[in-house]
């Protein structure tokens with residue numbers, strides 16, 4: 426765990442509270458020339474705006490940590506793209522090449538895959554923080570909806586298309602599930618249908634989705650997400666809101682006693698810790714490459730982040746994937762429009778908290794059930 430004090434301590438000219446600034450100014454009148462020169466030209470000091478002190482605690486930094494993970498994914502992804510070949514006849518061999526021959530290939534691949542899993546986990550923890558502190562309430566309802574779209578994009582587009590790229594047995598089965606879901610969706614699944622184009626096969630198209638369409642959509646959603654956060658300011662704590670200290674869900678300027686630059690430093694510090702964790706997990710649990718696909722078999726389970734869906738496939742077949750995903754994400758999307766009272770303390774929101782807890786426990790229990798169960802056949 427990173428010591429927040431050490432990260433936020435004064436010492437740099439951009440990372441101080443107003444009181445600390447006065448103290449520093451009275452201690453030394455010497456201007457920092459290099460900093461001053463750079464700041465005059467680049468304007469870094471606009472980032473020193475005031476934020477409430479609680480915005481710089483761990484739970485309120487989870488969004489920033491998720492963002493840092495996305496940056497790691499982009500950098501390691503560009504590295505991997507130099508060696509990956511999306512041609513179905515050579516894709517799997519190119520992954521083996523990355524693992525065994527490309528410079529730092531196994532390390533970068535391990536970091537990329539584990540960061541992808543960790544980013545979904547930090548995004549879910551961020552979501553839990555938002556629910557517990559009721560930060561989705563007026564006026565932040567639409568930013569919550571953008572957040573759900575971000576989570577859906579990371580999980581259903583990022584992790585799904587990434588799994589396919591390896592082009593081994595598990596990838597083939599994931600792709601086959603996708604094709605059956607596409608048939609189920611009819612016109613809505615058009616983009617994923619073979620008939621969409623006969624000039625490019627599915628694997629290169631999913632590669633384009635993974636390396637260009639998804640990052641672009643993710644970037645657009647993040648811009649909207651960050652714009653709205655800046656517009657609303659970070660939400661007050663439940664106590665501040667319920668005590669009437671934050672009219673319209675925003676704290677008055679005199680309650681803003683910390684600096685955003687401290688938040689940025691924390692993000693970078695935790696981001697480096699996340700990178701270290703991904704590297705460690707990549708070393709302890711190296712990414713296997715399964716056998717060449719055999720279309721007659723169904724012998725794998727999905728990546729563990731999809732384990733909660735698997736029992737629904739056992740019960741309802743392929744449509745179970747659609748039912749469970751739509752039910753969970755649909756409920757999450759409308760949550761701010763159900764829990765509409767201005768009250769934010771947990772004890773004032775018992776019903777929504779119990780529903781949230783049941784959903785969380787259900788996802789965990791279903792995931793454990795899948796981890797313990799043997800693989801089952803779902804594809805027709």
Ligand code: HEM
Pocket residue numbers: 484485486487488489491492548549551552555560561565568569570571572573575576579647650654658659660661
């Ligand atoms: C790619 C994933 C995401 C990134 C990078 C991200 C980033 C951020 C950041 C940096 C903040 C401000 C600091 C913080 O609260 O941590 C924030 C706030 C917020 N996020 Fe996210 N977020 C993501 C996903 C989500 C999800 C899944 C939700 C929920 C559905 C969500 C809803 C919100 C809301 C409502 C706020 C305002 C919170 C407040 O004012 O207290 N975000 N996000």
